Amino acid sequence: MSRSATYPIRMLNPALRLRTGSRRAGHPHGVCKTGRGSSRSCNRIVAPGVPVLYQTFSISFEETGMPEQKRLYIKTYGCQMNVYDSERMAEAMGEHGYKTTSDPEGADLILLNTCHIREKAAEKVYSELGRLKPLKASNPNLRIGVAGCVAQAEGAEIMRRQPMVDLVVGPQSYHRLPELEARARNGEHPLDTEFPAELKFEGLSRRPGTNRGPTAFLTVQEGCDRFCAFCVVPYTRGAEASRPVSSVIAEAQRLVANGVREITLLGQNVNAYNGEGRDGAVSLAKLISGMEAIDGLDRIRYTTSHPNDMTDDLIEAHGTCPKLMPYLHLPVQSGSDRILKRMNRGHTAKAYVRLIERIRAARPDILISGDFIVGFPEETEVDFADTMALVEEVRYGQSYSFKYSARPGTPAAERDQVDPEVASDRLERLQTLLSRQQRDSQDDMIGREVGVLFERKGRKQDQMVGKSEHLHAVHVSNGNIVAGDLLRVRITDSAPNSLAGELTAG
């Protein structure tokens, strides 16, 4: 992994201070979203293959290939990057005799993999810890750890307030988790929130051969250098860093050997990917084109991107890489130039709209998804009208919209806040428009033939659910389909968050 920048310490809150100096140089976005991409704010269940998610769920990776000894329960909050990290932590602990469980009762190790992107992050952690208290009291073998971005920002405070926490591990230190767990078993209370010189991905073991589903996340980039005025990510995840190409390709090949057909490349600012290759630095577009050579890999996606990192070669790749799916999550946050400037986004509304036009010229059927924040400090009704106008112009197929939430230590937290009722009203109006656009884009699919990668059984008898190229969830009732099948489907119907269809003949 290469890191490329150091920053001045600019946090106002010492708990969120960015460490500099010891870091080597090389976006969340990727950070959150709701599940299936409706324009509601963050309240859906995460499913792999979904763009950006800020949600809570527990994972179970039953097949670690190790003898069953100790049990690990991980509760994951937030984005796909956390989903990926939880998977890697489970794998690392799998090598130390841990098998994952979906039941916290009887677990020997409980990890809360936390998210700090929007409000009440720490409160959620404290209330979860409160719920775990009886388990801790009744099981002397149980160790409890807090991981993720809340751990990074407030780890020491959490340990001070909650002595039942046995270990704290920041997102850059997961490769040290087995050692931290051993120390916790020895009666210590280790806290590791450094940005270490060694890189976690290269320190983590090779991914074990698990019997997994047909889609997977693969983190290729971490951290963000953009410092949007509302966002905590540059402080909790640090400077941009990219994994070397060989390491990404090796992991992708291993996933494919284990049945994966679709890989979503992840990064907080993924299109700033700049990984070391054999002949120098490699861009995201080049990485994608290299991955296309992997036999058995059918689909590639990436998320989340910053508009200013949409380079010419990446735009072109949308027209020339057959495995790159016609879906792009490209947050804009606001349609008002005044607010974009205050957000430190580095682009205007017009520049964003032009960019979308260029991307659509390269791939006319691409589905555009976006992130929006309403009620950013000092946002007026005129600014909000600009956001509505931008949405009308772009026409989003999917979206994630949020009320601004002041994050301690970020520049915008110090500014004049918008009345929460005004912000709620704007959010409702925006979401009504975005939902209508999503529905329109789904209705457009009726009668069309799409490829669907089936992932799991649906609720109804013989029903299977998969994703189309445009990331629509598609339901098909047919008893012969199994997970992992990639089949042609004619769309017959559209529901609020999914499509229905039938297999085409032949």
Ligand code: 5AD
């Ligand atoms: N308040 C509200 N929304 C936020 N996001 C990031 N930080 C904040 C905040 N402080 C949203 C942005 C980003 C997405 C992942 O989360 O829209 O793109």
Ligand code: SF4
């Ligand atoms: Fe995305 Fe901006 Fe946050 Fe970076 S600072 S992760 S670009 S919202």
